[in-house]
Amino acid sequence: MKGRIAVIAGDGIGPDITQEALAVLNQVAQTFGHEFETAGYLAGGAALDVHNTPLPEETLEGCKSSDAVLLGSLGGPKWDTAPSHLRPEQGLLGLRGGLGLFCNLRPAIMYKQLSGACPLKAEVVGEDLDIMVVRELTGGIYFGARARDEAGAYDTMSYTKAEIERILRKGFEIAGKRSKRLCSVDKANILSSSQLWRDTANALAGEYPDVELSHLYVDNAAMQLVRNPRQFDVIVTENMFGDILSDEASQITGSIGMLPSASLREDSFGMYEPIHGSAPDIAGKDLANPIAMILSVAMMLRHTFGLNEEAVAIEEAIGRVLDEGYRTADIYSPGMTRIGTGEMGRRIADAL
Numbered sequence: 001m002k003g004r005i006a007v008i009a010g011d012g013i014g015p016d017i018t019q020e021a022l023a024v025l026n027q028v029a030q031t032f033g034h035e036f037e038t039a040g041y042l043a044g045g046a047a048l049d050v051h052n053t054p055l056p057e058e059t060l061e062g063c064k065s066s067d068a069v070l071l072g073s074l075g076g077p078k079w080d081t082a083p084s085h086l087r088p089e090q091g092l093l094g095l096r097g098g099l100g101l102f103c104n105l106r107p108a109i110m111y112k113q114l115s116g117a118c119p120l121k122a123e124v125v126g127e128d129l130d131i132m133v134v135r136e137l138t139g140g141i142y143f144g145a146r147a148r149d150e151a152g153a154y155d156t157m158s159y160t161k162a163e164i165e166r167i168l169r170k171g172f173e174i175a176g177k178r179s180k181r182l183c184s185v186d187k188a189n190i191l192s193s194s195q196l197w198r199d200t201a202n203a204l205a206g207e208y209p210d211v212e213l214s215h216l217y218v219d220n221a222a223m224q225l226v227r228n229p230r231q232f233d234v235i236v237t238e239n240m241f242g243d244i245l246s247d248e249a250s251q252i253t254g255s256i257g258m259l260p261s262a263s264l265r266e267d268s269f270g271m272y273e274p275i276h277g278s279a280p281d282i283a284g285k286d287l288a289n290p291i292a293m294i295l296s297v298a299m300m301l302r303h304t305f306g307l308n309e310e311a312v313a314i315e316e317a318i319g320r321v322l323d324e325g326y327r328t329a330d331i332y333s334p335g336m337t338r339i340g341t342g343e344m345g346r347r348i349a350d351a352l
């Protein structure tokens with residue numbers, strides 16, 4: 001198999017963890033006989049410094065002409081005072097919108113080796129928590145009209161029926177391949193866009209008779225996630241609710257440094273990135289956990305290239321390194337062996 005991958009290492013710890021992810025990808029290519037051509041591009045703060053824009057045209061074009069994008073992380077305090085259209089986050093929104101990535105998959109999986117890091121009681125969370133949050137990514141309040149003046153400010157949450165339907169279909173399809181339970185989260189007691197969301201979900205349910213659809217208001221969903229997370233398998237929701245709930249779900253698993261994400265559209269193209277940010281406090285110090293980024297490579301192999309065996313090999317290699325007791329600082333606990341970003345990456349590549 002041959003593949004072309006656009007690589008945006010980005011800011012903060014982005015370059016640290018991207019280097020390790022590419023080493024693991026290289027190992028997969030060697031072990032399984034694939035050829036992955038990678039090309040590096042700038043976005044976020046790194047692009048602002050060079051091109052005075054968070055998303056240069058050549059980056060977007062380079063991504064469009066690739067099979068997949070691997071993204072480290074964008075942003076940092078250096079660019080926090082920039083005007084809103086010149087903030088690194090605009091690079092991320094521009095990539096999502098410009099590449100049409102409407103479906104964000106954020107798995108929250110608790111590794112049995114790290115169960116001690118979970119902030120909830122063991123009897124609440126169980127041993128094998130595995131929740132998939134399916135988040136709409138190119139609509140809603142992050143993309144709606146907004147304005148601010150002296151007197152006030154507003155943001156707009158708007159959705160077309162077609163936008164809602166296509167993400168709900170993804171939710172039904174993913175639930176169909178897992179436990180066949182889909183929880184749709186909205187705020188239909190107040191918001192018009194949520195009422196359309198709920199009506200559309202109910203109308204689609206008949207087409208997926210093997211999937212059991214339930215609904216929760218977002219405030220209740222946030223509460224249920226910490227009260228009884230095991231009731232969830234697949235959650236589907238709009239952009240901002242998904243942003244918040246997936247961060248909450250990730251914290252239940254213990255470390256933000258362990259969780260990948262995929263942003264997809266209808267074809268096999270996807271952008272893959274860890275759910276965490278650029279962690280400027282630990283950038284360049286060999287302290288970052290590269291596992292979320294390496295798991296993002298596994299998601300890429302599975303969703304874009306259809307290489308499930310290779311994806312499983314990466315996941316199992318990570319499991320073996322954790323079983324051997326190796327931990328980066330964020331997941332360290334007494335009795336384990338503390339290692340840095342580079343050694344964690346090397347050990348995972350070796351375990352492959």
Ligand SMILES: NC(=O)c1ccc[n+]([C@@H]2O[C@H](COP(=O)([O-])OP(=O)(O)OC[C@H]3O[C@@H](n4cnc5c(N)ncnc54)[C@H](O)[C@@H]3O)[C@@H](O)[C@H]2O)c1
Nearest residue numbers: 073074075076077257276277278279280281282288289330
């Ligand atoms: N997708 C993205 O690129 C993305 C997402 C979120 C935040 N950001 C940006 O990142 C910057 C920092 O944001 P933040 O501090 O709110 O969130 P963050 O995720 O960068 O950091 C939160 C905490 O988690 C730690 N952390 C994060 N990733 C880690 C890893 N892999 N290994 C070990 N520890 C890790 C950090 O050291 C920090 O203490 C901001 O500029 C923000 O806008 C970018």
